Amino acid sequence: MPPGDFRGLVVIKDHKLVLEEYFHTFWRSSIHDVRSAGKSVTSLLLGIAIKNGLVKSLDEDVYSSLSNEKYPNIHEDYKKVTLRNLLNMTSGLDADTDNTNTPGHAVNWIDMDNWKDYLLGISLAREPGKNWVYADINPLLIAAVIEEKSGMSLRDYAKKRLFDPLGITQYYWYTNKSNQTGAAGNLYLSTLDFAKIGVLVANEGKWESHQIVDVAYIEELMTTEIKGVTDWWNLADSYGFFWYKSKRTFGGKTYEYLFASGNGGNHLVVIPEYEMVIALTSSAYGQRYAQRRTYDIMKRVLEAFNN
Numbered sequence: 001m002p003p004g005d006f007r008g009l010v011v012i013k014d015h016k017l018v019l020e021e022y023f024h025t026f027w028r029s030s031i032h033d034v035r036s037a038g039k040s041v042t043s044l045l046l047g048i049a050i051k052n053g054l055v056k057s058l059d060e061d062v063y064s065s066l067s068n069e070k071y072p073n074i075h076e077d078y079k080k081v082t083l084r085n086l087l088n089m090t091s092g093l094d095a096d097t098d099n100t101n102t103p104g105h106a107v108n109w110i111d112m113d114n115w116k117d118y119l120l121g122i123s124l125a126r127e128p129g130k131n132w133v134y135a136d137i138n139p140l141l142i143a144a145v146i147e148e149k150s151g152m153s154l155r156d157y158a159k160k161r162l163f164d165p166l167g168i169t170q171y172y173w174y175t176n177k178s179n180q181t182g183a184a185g186n187l188y189l190s191t192l193d194f195a196k197i198g199v200l201v202a203n204e205g206k207w208e209s210h211q212i213v214d215v216a217y218i219e220e221l222m223t224t225e226i227k228g229v230t231d232w233w234n235l236a237d238s239y240g241f242f243w244y245k246s247k248r249t250f251g252g253k254t255y256e257y258l259f260a261s262g263n264g265g266n267h268l269v270v271i272p273e274y275e276m277v278i279a280l281t282s283s284a285y286g287q288r289y290a291q292r293r294t295y296d297i298m299k300r301v302l303e304a305f306n307n
Contacts, residue, residue: 006265006293007032007281008191011301012199014275019301020192031170031188032281035262038173038187041162041197042139043087043242045146045154047205047217048161054149058084058220065145066120073117077124083145085128086138087241088226094125095135104137106184114178116144132228132239136184139242143183154181165212166200168193185262191281198270198277201258222258222272235295236261251303265290269298276305 004024011019022028049055055065063078077093085091095104104122109115119137126133143154150157155173158181163171171193174186189197200206201221205213224240236244236259243258260268265282278298284290 005282005284005287005290007283008279009297009301010191010195010277010279012195012277013305015199015203022191026281028192029170029190031172031190032194032266032283033186033188033262033264033285034194034260034266034268034281035185035264035285037194037260037262037266037268038183038185039139039242040260040268041158041187042142042154042183043221044197044200044213045158045162046083046087046142047213047221049146049149049157050217051212051214052161055083055145058082058087062086062141062145066148070148071117071120074120075123078120080124081128081141083142086141088224089132089134089138089239089242090129090226091135091138091141092124092126092128092130093122093135093137095122095133095137097134097136102135104135106136110182113176114180115140115176116178116180119144132226132232134232139183140180143181147180153179154183162212165210166193166196166207168196191279194266194268194281195277195279197260198268198279201270202272202275202277233291235291248299250299251306253302253306255302261291263290265294267291267294267298 006023007026008022059082061079062081081091093104094102096102100107109118119140146154146157153175155175172188174182204215205218221241225238225245226240227238229236229239236246238245244261245258247256255271257269257271264285267280269278280294
């Protein structure tokens with residue numbers, strides 16, 4: 001195992017910081033690429049957009065959410081794809097992270113200065129709402145809708161509606177030359193600020209005295225369970241709203257939890273029943289041991305709380 005690739009561990013219990021540790025020259029102020037855990041933040045931003053009236057509902061289709069005058073080449077198939085389908089990775093679009101031959105795969109658009117026009121030309125490969133297929137195109141399309149409705153990049157919308165209210169001042173979120181943010185990842189946060197996102201979820205969308213995301217949206221985020229994930233990744237039981245869900249027993253106690261996850265071992269674990277959040281940051285990108293090591297650290301933390 002290469003040295004120096006585990007960066008930080010933060011545990012918050014009952015709204016109190018009970019553990020904060022950093023490793024290998026990284027500190028509280030260090031920001032880290034949490035990779036696909038950024039998708040889970042994108043989900044919260046959609047909830048905020050609904051609360052603020054920018055988006056009507058999750059059952060709004062992508063086609064009607066965007067301006068036909070501005071995007072005349074948008075594929076007719078988007079009339080069949082709802083925001084809910086995108087959130088649950090059940091859009092049916094011809095994109096699959098595990099298959100670079102699919103036209104919607106990130107290798108075909110990630111380097112573009114304007115990827116929105118390309119993405120809106122992707123057609124369906126299967127019926128929406130049926131099968132879970134992990135693909136970066138889904139959060140990018142959520143971002144496209146928020147950016148269209150708000151008139152700003154997802155990064156700037158996040159600053160105004162999420163990061164500033166949570167006191168998150170140090171971050172980086174890649175945004176291309178066309179002011180389109182990489183909503184599938186590309187987000188850098190400190191471990192402590194990563195944990196703040198989890199606290200917001202655990203507290204049903206409320207931060208201090210401010211209801212940032214509606215309770216109903218958070219409840220649906222927590223309870224939506226799309227199956228078919230376990231065969232793809234055995235650390236998760238289900239998926240929904242760009243969050244994984246699991247039920248595991250550690251030290252004789254069973255925990256139901258949801259978690260955001262990014263390549264390299266970046267995990268944000270939320271255990272609502274115990275008002276507990278565990279944030280772990282790691283840069284073991286592309287390493288087979290990364291996610292298992294993070295899971296084992298989480299397991300030890302929970303076992304320690306049982307003693």
